[in-house]
Amino acid sequence: MILMSNVDFDADSFIESKLNEIREALGEGRALIAVSGGVDSTTCALLTRKAIGKNLLCVFIDTGLMRKGEPENVKRSLAKPPLKLPLKIIRARRSFMSKVRGLTDAEDKRKAFREAFYSTLAIVAEKEGCNWLIQGTIAPDLIETRGGVKTQHNVLEQIGIDPKKIYGFKVLEPISTLYKPQVRILSRRLGLPESACERQPFPGPGLLVRCVGEVKPGKLSVLKEVTDIVERAFASSGAQQYFAAVIDNRIADAPGEIVRTLKSTLQLHDEILNVKILQSQATGVRDGSRIYGRMVSILSPPEKSNPQTVLDRAISKSAEFIESNPEYTRLLIETGGARGRKPYSAIIRAVNTEDYMTARPLRVPWTMLRRVSSRILNGNLSLSTVYYDLTPKPPATIEFE
Numbered sequence: 001m002i003l004m005s006n007v008d009f010d011a012d013s014f015i016e017s018k019l020n021e022i023r024e025a026l027g028e029g030r031a032l033i034a035v036s037g038g039v040d041s042t043t044c045a046l047l048t049r050k051a052i053g054k055n056l057l058c059v060f061i062d063t064g065l066m067r068k069g070e071p072e073n074v075k076r077s078l079a080k081p082p083l084k085l086p087l088k089i090i091r092a093r094r095s096f097m098s099k100v101r102g103l104t105d106a107e108d109k110r111k112a113f114r115e116a117f118y119s120t121l122a123i124v125a126e127k128e129g130c131n132w133l134i135q136g137t138i139a140p141d142l143i144e145t146r147g148g149v150k151t152q153h154n155v156l157e158q159i160g161i162d163p164k165k166i167y168g169f170k171v172l173e174p175i176s177t178l179y180k181p182q183v184r185i186l187s188r189r190l191g192l193p194e195s196a197c198e199r200q201p202f203p204g205p206g207l208l209v210r211c212v213g214e215v216k217p218g219k220l221s222v223l224k225e226v227t228d229i230v231e232r233a234f235a236s237s238g239a240q241q242y243f244a245a246v247i248d249n250r251i252a253d254a255p256g257e258i259v260r261t262l263k264s265t266l267q268l269h270d271e272i273l274n275v276k277i278l279q280s281q282a283t284g285v286r287d288g289s290r291i292y293g294r295m296v297s298i299l300s301p302p303e304k305s306n307p308q309t310v311l312d313r314a315i316s317k318s319a320e321f322i323e324s325n326p327e328y329t330r331l332l333i334e335t336g337g338a339r340g341r342k343p344y345s346a347i348i349r350a351v352n353t354e355d356y357m358t359a360r361p362l363r364v365p366w367t368m369l370r371r372v373s374s375r376i377l378n379g380n381l382s383l384s385t386v387y388y389d390l391t392p393k394p395p396a397t398i399e400f401e
């Protein structure tokens with residue numbers, strides 16, 4: 001695989017060489033592409049349609065793990081002008097829920113999702129006479145899967161799965177040498193509307209990786225509502241990716257040693273150093289590989305202690321703290337709490353990043369975090385606490401699973 005830098009990237013010659021490559025590989029064959037409405041799969045669909053015209057069929061699988069209104073929005077943006085892609089929507093909510101039910105481990109959940117995803121595509125491919133599957137896999141998907149950071153749902157051959165043998169189609173990945181900024185350049189060249197070119201990424205397994213631990217219908221509905229609130233609140237924040245996760249509300253007191261280490265690393269005073277440990281696990285990266293760890297949270301600083309200073313300092317010191325305490329993968333700060341014990345808590349994540357392989361938490365006004373947290377807690381959503389994630393990637397990942 002030849003990786004290109006942004007400066008070297010010439011969208012026109014890339015398009016020309018890929019059109020030849022796609023036509024040569026597919027010949028008169030029919031192809032399927034699973035689209036999500038995101039920039040990678042849509043760009044890939046536009047490129048492939050340019051190459052093989054009506055021999056391409058786009059499929060959107062409604063897994064039930066998408067955001068509020070997503071299937072309708074995808075249908076509107078892809079099937080209607082200006083794109084007018086040939087789109088088939090497959091309703092498969094029940095089968096995805098039954099595959100992930102009862103699973104708590106992040107990799108088991110990803111694996112179950114992948115199996116449900118490709119089995120669904122295999123049925124459609126057979127029915128529609130498609131012997132090729134086109135995928136919008138990009139360079140970081142391959143690099144991070146191979147490096148052991150995560151098993152991306154759309155990576156098959158690289159982890160020893162022969163798609164032809166198991167699912168009956170061959171896979172072609174025309175944009176797998178590109179990074180996100182290059183995909184965005186390419187998408188503009190192929191006529192994707194500006195708002196879609198700059199759309200923030202959404203993981204293939206959808207809310208599965210943000211519904212931390214076991215996915216239950218009630219927990220998933222809460223996540224959909226919180227996601228909606230957070231996406232609206234952060235839309236003009238300047239972050240490249242922003243979202244919410246929901247965790248089971250199980251907490252423990254922090255061991256004295258962690259409190260002492262945090263206190264010295266973050267240079268905090270006694271009165272604001274209430275610390276708790278969240279029992280849910282979140283993924284992180286250590287030496288290029290994926291690890292799991294619990295999350296540490298400092299409680300909401302009192303107004304008199306200048307919360308903005310505490311927040312900024314905690315953001316700048318979080319990597320140092322996590323790197324020297326490898327059983328933990330995240331440092332959080334509590335940004336709001338409700339009265340009484342509720343089953344779930346929410347975490348807000350907002351990051352700045354160029355390539356999504358490294359990321360920095362967005363430096364946000366404390367008042368904004370308080371406002372968004374109140375909005376979430378006032379929504380009557382069975383949530384005890386709202387946290388903000390202070391950890392860069394590495395040592396954390398962007399997603400929670």
Ligand code: XMP
Binds near residue numbers: 144202399
């Ligand atoms: P992580 O969590 O690995 O995420 O730091 C890096 C970027 O990749 C997105 N992501 C995924 N995208 N399928 C996808 O298509 C996946 O399985 C997947 N997992 C993470 C994530 O949202 C971020 O932009």
